[in-house]
Amino acid sequence: xxxxxxxxxxxxxxxxxxxxxxxxxxxxxxxxxxxxxxxxxxxxxxxxxxxxxxxxxxxxxxxxxxxxxxxxxxxxxxxxxxxxxxxxxxxxxxxxxxxxxxxxxxxxxxxxxxxxxxxxxxxxxxxxxxx
Amino acid sequence: xxxxxxxxxxxxxxxxxxxxxxxxxxxxxxxxxxxxxxxxxxxxxxxxxxxxxxxxxxxxxxxxxxxxxxxxxxxxxxxxxxxxxxxxxxxxxxxxxxxxxxxxxxxxxxxxxxxxxxxxxxxxxxxxxxxxxxxxxxxxxxxxxxxxxxxxxxxxxxxxxxxxxxxxxxxxxxxxxxxxxxxxxxxxxxxxxxxxxxxxxxxxxxxxxxxxxxxxxxxxxxxxxxxxxxxxxxxxxxxxxxxxxxxxxxxxxxxxxxxxxxxxxxxxxxxxxxxxxxxxxxxxxxxxxxxxxxxxxxxxxxxxxxxxxxxxxxxxxxxxxxxxxxxxxxxxxxxxxxxxxxxxxxxxxxxxxxxxxxxxxxxxxxxxxxxxxxxxxxxxxxxxxxxxxxxxxxxxxxxxxxxx
Numbered sequence: 001x002x003x004x005x006x007x008x009x010x011x012x013x014x015x016x017x018x019x020x021x022x023x024x025x026x027x028x029x030x031x032x033x034x035x036x037x038x039x040x041x042x043x044x045x046x047x048x049x050x051x052x053x054x055x056x057x058x059x060x061x062x063x064x065x066x067x068x069x070x071x072x073x074x075x076x077x078x079x080x081x082x083x084x085x086x087x088x089x090x091x092x093x094x095x096x097x098x099x100x101x102x103x104x105x106x107x108x109x110x111x112x113x114x115x116x117x118x119x120x121x122x123x124x125x126x127x128x129x130x131x
Numbered sequence: 132x133x134x135x136x137x138x139x140x141x142x143x144x145x146x147x148x149x150x151x152x153x154x155x156x157x158x159x160x161x162x163x164x165x166x167x168x169x170x171x172x173x174x175x176x177x178x179x180x181x182x183x184x185x186x187x188x189x190x191x192x193x194x195x196x197x198x199x200x201x202x203x204x205x206x207x208x209x210x211x212x213x214x215x216x217x218x219x220x221x222x223x224x225x226x227x228x229x230x231x232x233x234x235x236x237x238x239x240x241x242x243x244x245x246x247x248x249x250x251x252x253x254x255x256x257x258x259x260x261x262x263x264x265x266x267x268x269x270x271x272x273x274x275x276x277x278x279x280x281x282x283x284x285x286x287x288x289x290x291x292x293x294x295x296x297x298x299x300x301x302x303x304x305x306x307x308x309x310x311x312x313x314x315x316x317x318x319x320x321x322x323x324x325x326x327x328x329x330x331x332x333x334x335x336x337x338x339x340x341x342x343x344x345x346x347x348x349x350x351x352x353x354x355x356x357x358x359x360x361x362x363x364x365x366x367x368x369x370x371x372x373x374x375x376x377x378x379x380x381x382x383x384x385x386x387x388x389x390x391x392x393x394x395x396x397x398x399x400x401x402x403x404x405x406x407x408x409x410x411x412x413x414x415x416x417x418x419x420x421x422x423x424x425x426x427x428x429x430x431x432x433x434x435x436x437x438x439x440x441x442x443x444x445x446x447x448x449x450x451x452x453x454x455x456x457x458x459x460x461x462x463x464x465x466x467x468x469x470x471x472x473x474x475x476x477x478x479x480x481x482x483x484x485x486x487x488x489x490x491x492x493x494x495x496x497x498x499x500x501x502x503x504x505x506x507x508x509x510x511x512x513x514x515x516x517x518x519x520x521x522x523x524x525x526x527x528x529x530x531x532x533x534x535x
Binding site: 006007008011032063064067068070071074087088090092093095096097 | 152155156159160163164179184185186187188189191192268288289290291320
């Protein structure tokens, strides 16, 4: 399977998918040193986004969240790539300054945690690898 | 997006790494919001200045942009910092924090950003005119600039405002386009609006209703007569905080209101709603409050004159911060207001404010006239809050519940 989405930030990455049906607030919602989701009652609470292909509908919360992605990158705990249904300012700017490949307008309901995904930010494509 | 030759050169890295990164940010935003091209901006205001909000990562990013050759191409000023840059010791700021905050300010200065740290740039030399395209980040200032001045700005974040400064451009979408500035809902206000906190309460009520309405973001406010600058400053801050509002129209007050008919969809706001909004922002008592602050948004010189008048010959009994822009403070120095204020034991906190200073854990309850300050004091800092009219906030500081 593969999908044609929209390029938000360039770069290629592969990794295990971590899928959330809920929006993510990076500022206050993700620990910037460990990459663990700390937002109370979030479906990913307690899980680490480090090295994962992080899939969620859209970002939310404070614009300071862009700096949280940058901080995760510097700590070596950033996601390998991000896939959104609809990307917004906070996530887009965070991916650009942290240089994380990012694609949106992908039917994320078809993706499952644990799948191995290949993201091509330049082409705006997402593929399940090994198929 | 269609880019012109110079914009393409920026994107290709021909004007340095920082400019390239800045253009990448703008192109990505333009792509997300379907902008057709870039529009030149003539004024920028950058948020993400307090080290309390930026952290080490934010400082590192700014340093990288500065070392990548970033220089502001247009008039650019800053949001409040986490401390009074010249007098941080008096406010009890830790030296380690001051060191980091100074590095942030210095990085901006090396990028030719004017380091006037204020949420009211429109009072101190960064004043756009009607129809001017700008890229501002401070939410209350964006709302004031769009609504009261008729300038055109989206609500930028820290990095996107910096990107606009380094390129002199912003993607043309949202508030930059005439067709997106039409009011969508009328609010008929039937209440007395006298004090700043009345306007703050009105902003909270309207903001929260807007949040509950799908796809409706621009209000047309009727029934407010003759609002002055300080009241509009207070309303802008509140409606932006509680409603995420970038633009409002106010009949017979704001410049674009006359261009539109009031929308048919109309909601009444009564005195009772303002009263209950004020009650929601008050969960503590003046008698047990340990922190008093005026200046959210930053005080005008007229407001400082009033504080000096009320503090003349008095002594404060609580920690009292008077927050304003540095240039406004300098006028207060010249007029002798600073001397009167400081003789009372109250403190000027220029360049900063009670929203962005690192004061979590230092106080338990804040007395203020600002609906916006209540929001951040209770959320970010976990203080109790007491919302009062302007004069009564000063009376609280000197240990007197009401005017005599």
